[in-house]
Amino acid sequence: MSALTNAIEILRCFSSARPDLSFADVMALTGKPKSSTSRLLRSLRDCGLLEQDPHTRRYRPGLLTFELGRLHRAHDDLISMAERELREVCARTGHTGYIAVLDGYEQVVLRIVPGSNPLRVVNPPGQRTPALATSNGRAMLARLTDEDIRARVPATYPKLPRNSPQNFKQLMARLDEIRRTGVSEAADESIEGVGSQGFALKSGETGEMIGIAVSYSVQATTAAERADVRRELAAMAAKLRRMTGDPLDQDTARVQTGTR
Amino acid sequence: MSALTNAIEILRCFSSARPDLSFADVMALTGKPKSSTSRLLRSLRDCGLLEQDPHTRRYRPGLLTFELGRLHRAHDDLISMAERELREVCARTGHTGYIAVLDGYEQVVLRIVPGSNPLRVVNPPGQRTPALATSNGRAMLARLTDEDIRARVPATYPKLPRNSPQNFKQLMARLDEIRRTGVSEAADESIEGVGSQGFALKSGETGEMIGIAVSYSVQATTAAERADVRRELAAMAAKLRRMTGDPLDQDTARVQTGTR
DNA sequence: AAGGCAGTTCCAAATTCCGGAACCTTGTCC
DNA sequence: GGACAAGGTTCCGGAATTTGGAACTGCCTT
Numbered sequence A, B: 001m002s003a004l005t006n007a008i009e010i011l012r013c014f015s016s017a018r019p020d021l022s023f024a025d026v027m028a029l030t031g032k033p034k035s036s037t038s039r040l041l042r043s044l045r046d047c048g049l050l051e052q053d054p055h056t057r058r059y060r061p062g063l064l065t066f067e068l069g070r071l072h073r074a075h076d077d078l079i080s081m082a083e084r085e086l087r088e089v090c091a092r093t094g095h096t097g098y099i100a101v102l103d104g105y106e107q108v109v110l111r112i113v114p115g116s117n118p119l120r121v122v123n124p125p126g127q128r129t130p131a132l133a134t135s136n137g138r139a140m141l142a143r144l145t146d147e148d149i150r151a152r153v154p155a156t157y158p159k160l161p162r163n164s165p166q167n168f169k170q171l172m173a174r175l176d177e178i179r180r181t182g183v184s185e186a187a188d189e190s191i192e193g194v195g196s197q198g199f200a201l202k203s204g205e206t207g208e209m210i211g212i213a214v215s216y217s218v219q220a221t222t223a224a225e226r227a228d229v230r231r232e233l234a235a236m237a238a239k240l241r242r243m244t245g246d247p248l249d250q251d252t253a254r255v256q257t258g259t260r
Numbered sequence C: 001a002a003g004g005c006a007g008t009t010c011c012a013a014a015t016t017c018c019g020g021a022a023c024c025t026t027g028t029c030c
Numbered sequence D: 001g002g003a004c005a006a007g008g009t010t011c012c013g014g015a016a017t018t019t020g021g022a023a024c025t026g027c028c029t030t
Helices: A004-011 A024-029 A034-047 A064-076 A078-093 A137-140 A146-152 A168-180 A223-244 A247-254 B003-011 B023-030 B033-049 B063-071 B075-093 B135-141 B148-151 B168-181 B223-244 B248-255
Strands: A050-052 A059-061 A096-103 A106-113 A129-130 A184-187 A196-202 A208-219 B050-052 B059-061 B096-103 B106-113 B128-130 B184-187 B194-202 B210-218
Touching: A004 A024, A004 A034, A004 A064, A004 B003, A004 B033, A024 A146, A024 B050, A034 A050, A034 A059, A034 B003, A034 B023, A050 A137, A050 A168, A059 B063, A059 B135, A064 B003, A064 B106, A064 B128, A078 A106, A096 A137, A106 A137, A137 A168, A137 A184, A137 A196, A137 A208, A146 B075, A146 B194, A184 B059, A184 B063, A208 A223, A208 B050, A223 B063, A223 B128, B003 B033, B023 B033, B033 B059, B050 B194, B059 B063, B075 B096, B075 B106, B096 B135, B106 B135, B135 B168, B135 B210, B148 B168, B194 B223
Parallel strands: none
Antiparallel strands: A050 A059, A096 A106, A096 A208, A106 A129, A184 A196, A196 A208, B050 B059, B096 B106, B096 B210, B106 B128, B184 B194, B194 B210
16 A cells, blocks of 8 residues: 555545544544554645644645645536536436526526437527526525525516416425425426426535536336436535535525425 | 655646646656656546546546645634625725735635625635735735744745835835834735735634735725725724734744834 | 657666554643 | 653664666557
């Protein structure tokens, strides 16, 4: 096992759950003897990969990781990062993927990932739709405060497709459901026979939010397939949220009663 | 020279000016033989510290640096406290705020608070600049001992913008002025037409130091506005120093003649 | 076909790393 | 104050990794 491998093993001990570690923590987590841990921690600290709190003596990722991390992100902004993940999911499931942003009470499609299944693409990039009537649109709305939502929805509630929420109360009920379950689903709304599932992704850095959805024909898919999509989306959401530092928990905590 | 040292040497080749590097770039920058470079790059890639673009084959900082970078001082009291205050000042004045730390004779931007005034942000987080040429950088240096400063500044004094101190003596004169007046100001240094005012904040608990600055367009602000910024900053500094137990007086008391 | 570019693999010598044990430091308890 | 424990560092010989020159492999270009 090389010195670099050991160094990485230490670095990988840090996580959002454990953003800083004591000497003893590192020893316990890596299972290495004291002398090795001591030497390695010192090296990592000296080279800037770790920092040590002068008071508590605990270690945390260093300035160098911060600088390098910023450079990594430069190549991978929120949208292209999400698009890459979405492509994989669409390739696996055969369905069509969407990435959109919120603008007022509408959403605008930014990217589309055509699936292999024969389903005509009806929402090209630039397409504007009421966010109230799509899975990812509602997922984005669900992350706003109730106050903010009220301000966005027009005074006279818009006329929406049959299966969409028909008034403000119905809308809030659906958003609460999304907040509770973390799942946003749509079927037979904007387009007859088309369903979708989506979620909202927010960058911890810039605060920008995008909505990601996978869309399919309701008739041509089985319940099992749709459950599979749900699993795929959940995994993608988890991965992307880790990558972008999505501040998911702080968002709605104070506003809603349920915990999410 | 240890394997880790060599690895770090490679990682330090990356910067905002050079966010990705080819094999040849790394070889040229480190001066190491081909075989060593090849082995090391592969190790770094395999462990996640670097990524390789599958198409161009160029290297860039990897996902691991991104994840660790997010953890860097993620819940640092000093910084988040300062950021909160800075946000208020920036909201009131409309100017852009920066929080940075000192690393050698350079500073690294940690946080930025965009102002409402139209001034393009040219120093994103992670940006590295000579601390000698910024208001908050010099404010931080001013709180070190003369001995420490001398050790940090390179033997051959770096070439700095026109309005920055051009040699060690000029630098010390400016630092003494900061120590005397408690005010650090910059104008037309790193960026033409941009001025800033800053101060250094030190935690009495951990001893860590950060530099806080407010930046504005020199042309688009009046002297009165800048005086207002000075008052805002003085108030913020006083408040933060009380909150963090900044041991301001002990710092330089022994070193300098004036009391501040 | 030859040549240059980009990078990998091989190998023996040399350096570094590993980990047990002894040794410091600091804070704590009686 | 003295003893003790926890937390951490230093030492050292044997073991393992690293090193860099040279040869090798693809892959373009001329």
